[in-house]
Amino acid sequence: MDFLHLPERTIKPRTYGLTSIIDLGTPYEELKNILTDYSHLIDVAKIGIGSAYVAPNLKKKIDLYKEFNVKPYCGGTLFEKCYLQKKIPEYLHFLQLHGIEWVEVSSGTLDISIEERLNIISNLLKDFHVIAEVGSKDVNHHMDISEWKQEIELLLNAGCNYVITEGRDSGTSGIYNQNGKINADLISNILENLDYEKIIFEAPTPKHQMYFINEIGPNVNLGNVKLSDVLVLEAQRCGLRCETFFMGEHMLI
Template identity: 70%
Template structure:
């Protein structure tokens, strides 16, 4: 029975309001049980860091995610490892062999020149849905707000489906301070100046997730979500937690607010 007034959520094969989980080695059996119940609130699955390369039965895992209509892709660290060893052509072939058609281009560990990342995007976008990550995993590196916005816009104009704001699985770099606090001034500028439906904010903890839900709206795109947290996150999006309790009218604050499938 539906008798509560809740925020309007996107559903089905949605293009925003995305929940992107980080899989750091969930066994196939356990993953199957989780997806049986919660696949409808998971949109994207990142096989974290470079773990896909050594994951047993990786093709079986990829196929399982696709069976539940979840888009799998490999973490940006594996891309950077391949770039470092000049193996990008082999990497793209590897992804196609696995049946993965999403590619993350990042420079969180390496300082890959922007032109080199754009060259990869130009080459890959005909065969892959490309996501570009902006920001460094080094918490001591500060990136000017203007540079954040410029780089993110350049990637979208180059044909990327989404841009990801670096936050690590610990929430201690990129859009976060080393103590885990959100760089709120940066987020305010990104939300104000860009198409927020094209940004996936890495938000590994409930505290981070609630910040973005309250700042952007229930249909904000969130990444690096732990598998065990997907139901709690959906409850937060629906105003069913104290910190997001008054969200029933929150769509009015959402940029380009009307939910679409």
């Protein structure tokens, strides 16, 4: 029964309004139960950090995600590990062997220049959909707002499907400071001239998620969402929580 007036949500297959979850070792049978109930709310699944390399039943889980129309990919840490050891060709073979069609290019742990990342991306685009990430996991690494905006723009213009703003699974780096506070000036500047529909904001907690929902609207792309928070996030998007209660009256999207 649909009797409430709620914010209009995009529906799968979505190009924006994405919920991108982080999978840090969800057992297969548990994942199957979750997807049976909530796959209509999940668009993208990141096999977090470098865990895909040591995950049991990885191919089986990848096939399950794809069966439920969720796009799986491996966290950027695994890409960077392979880059450091000069194993990118082997990594790409690993992805193809497991049926993974999306790849993340990042510089969260290593200092990989934007020029080098753009060169890698140009070589990946013929075989993969590419998600790039901007920002460092090192809280002491400072990027000017202009640098954030320039990198995002360059990566989108290079053909990346989406660009992620770094926030870690803890919300303590990148677009956040060490205590988890959002850099509001950075976010407002990013939103000025860039296409928010192509940006995935890492928002690992309901508090972070509600900030972006209120700032941008119910169809903001959010990443690093815990599987246990998927339904809560959708309720927040729909104005069914106190902090987003008036979303239906004040939509920006």
